[in-house]
Amino acid sequence: MHDKDVVFTAKPGGRMRGDIRVPGDKSISHRSVMLGSLAEGVTEVSGFLQAEDCLATMAAFRAMGVAIEGPSEGRLRIHGVGLHGLKPPTAPLDLGNSGTSMRLLSGLLAGQAFDVTLTGDSSLVRRPMRRVTEPLRAMGARIDTTEAGTAPLYISGGTKLKGIAYEMPVASAQVKSCLLLAGLYAEGRTCVTEPAPTRDHTERMLAGFGYPVARHGNRVCIESGGKLSATHIDVPADISSAAFFMVGAAISPGSDVFLRHVGINPTRTGVVEILRAMGADIEILDPREVGGEPVADLRIRHRELHGIRIPEHTVPLAIDEFPALFVAAACAKGETVLSGAEELRVKESDRIQVMADGLTALGIEAHPTPDGMVIQGGSLQGGTVDSRGDHRIAMSFSIAALRASDPIEIHDCANVATSFPNFVELAWTLGLDIEVN
Numbered sequence: 001m002h003d004k005d006v007v008f009t010a011k012p013g014g015r016m017r018g019d020i021r022v023p024g025d026k027s028i029s030h031r032s033v034m035l036g037s038l039a040e041g042v043t044e045v046s047g048f049l050q051a052e053d054c055l056a057t058m059a060a061f062r063a064m065g066v067a068i069e070g071p072s073e074g075r076l077r078i079h080g081v082g083l084h085g086l087k088p089p090t091a092p093l094d095l096g097n098s099g100t101s102m103r104l105l106s107g108l109l110a111g112q113a114f115d116v117t118l119t120g121d122s123s124l125v126r127r128p129m130r131r132v133t134e135p136l137r138a139m140g141a142r143i144d145t146t147e148a149g150t151a152p153l154y155i156s157g158g159t160k161l162k163g164i165a166y167e168m169p170v171a172s173a174q175v176k177s178c179l180l181l182a183g184l185y186a187e188g189r190t191c192v193t194e195p196a197p198t199r200d201h202t203e204r205m206l207a208g209f210g211y212p213v214a215r216h217g218n219r220v221c222i223e224s225g226g227k228l229s230a231t232h233i234d235v236p237a238d239i240s241s242a243a244f245f246m247v248g249a250a251i252s253p254g255s256d257v258f259l260r261h262v263g264i265n266p267t268r269t270g271v272v273e274i275l276r277a278m279g280a281d282i283e284i285l286d287p288r289e290v291g292g293e294p295v296a297d298l299r300i301r302h303r304e305l306h307g308i309r310i311p312e313h314t315v316p317l318a319i320d321e322f323p324a325l326f327v328a329a330a331c332a333k334g335e336t337v338l339s340g341a342e343e344l345r346v347k348e349s350d351r352i353q354v355m356a357d358g359l360t361a362l363g364i365e366a367h368p369t370p371d372g373m374v375i376q377g378g379s380l381q382g383g384t385v386d387s388r389g390d391h392r393i394a395m396s397f398s399i400a401a402l403r404a405s406d407p408i409e410i411h412d413c414a415n416v417a418t419s420f421p422n423f424v425e426l427a428w429t430l431g432l433d434i435e436v437n
């Protein structure tokens, strides 16, 4: 998708100070378009994340006949077509870099009357899709993939799905959400059991659209036959984007950052728990609920961090924040050990290997393990690192420069636009010096 090698050169030292709101939550933005499109009536969304991943979801629904006004300053008006109103797209749906779009759409589309092909960029077509195609086939879906089980996904329409009870082998909100969305079209009840809690935005938002979802412990169930009624969705700021500045403030002396209206859904706050266990000074201010999601302002001030053994239960609750947390560990006193996080190897890049390579290039002892990493805190030098087209890795190494002795040159940064298009501008506001070439 991006041919040009966008290079960030992050200047060493400095501190972060300021009061900002980071863009809207990516997971909630995707789901607002999906459920708004299937609802009856006009759904208004504010705080929508205008980033490539969510725009890919929006383009997919437009290609299936949904009229969507916007986005303009984070506002959308989605003219829902009802659960059975989508039209066959005339071409494959290209979901770019977005795993969430592909996995959730595979479930939503498996029960439609028409055929559809889902594809994506060179990273997305390498990511594992059997985790969704296998349970969907057990529901009766007809889906063809490559021999490796990867995209393109060729979904044949016109099959009647039947509900299943599925025990997920991996703690994945994408798999859970995929099956719940397929469950909207399946005969009887669809139940998903998760081995550990994962983000529950789909369940919360379905309830917000008036569609009943039942939870019993770690099991969520949905039945077909209901309808979604249009609503208003106020998307909170993304804690996964806020995490870069939380880490930046935590590691650089003199920092004091105020982050407004951040989503603090307990299935997403692992980063706060982990940073606090490392000694970080994080205040959660004015906690409130907005449209079924908990929100608060966060204040983070510098305080020396120490290494920890990261509790495994926090892994799914901080899954996208580990690149930034590895930078925190590199700046902490002593050793940090992460285990139970093999899922990091199948994100936009192999986030264990790519972060270990980058930290090593910057003079840190970082040893990858099959399911995590062991990092000795130390002194960061400058140097050159490759983000491998992974947005979160590009942003994490930008923040690392706050504690580096020399500039850090980060390659392949164009995909920052998939989740956080104004990252560099906001980082400038807070005092970070990044040059973009």
Ligand SMILES: O=C(O)C1=C[C@@H](OP(=O)(O)O)[C@@H](O)[C@H](O)C1
Residues within 6 Å of the ligand: 026, 027, 028, 100, 171, 172, 173, 174, 175, 177, 199, 319, 320, 343
């Ligand atoms: O459901 C979601 O919106 C997401 C779930 C997570 O993926 P997994 O479910 O694969 O862990 C996360 O990494 C991704 O960025 C967004």
Ligand SMILES: C=C(OP(=O)(O)O)C(=O)O
Residues within 6 Å of the ligand: 053, 097, 098, 099, 100, 101, 320, 347, 348, 392, 419
């Ligand atoms: C893993 C991520 O997203 P996705 O799976 O949607 O590509 C992410 O944003 O870090």
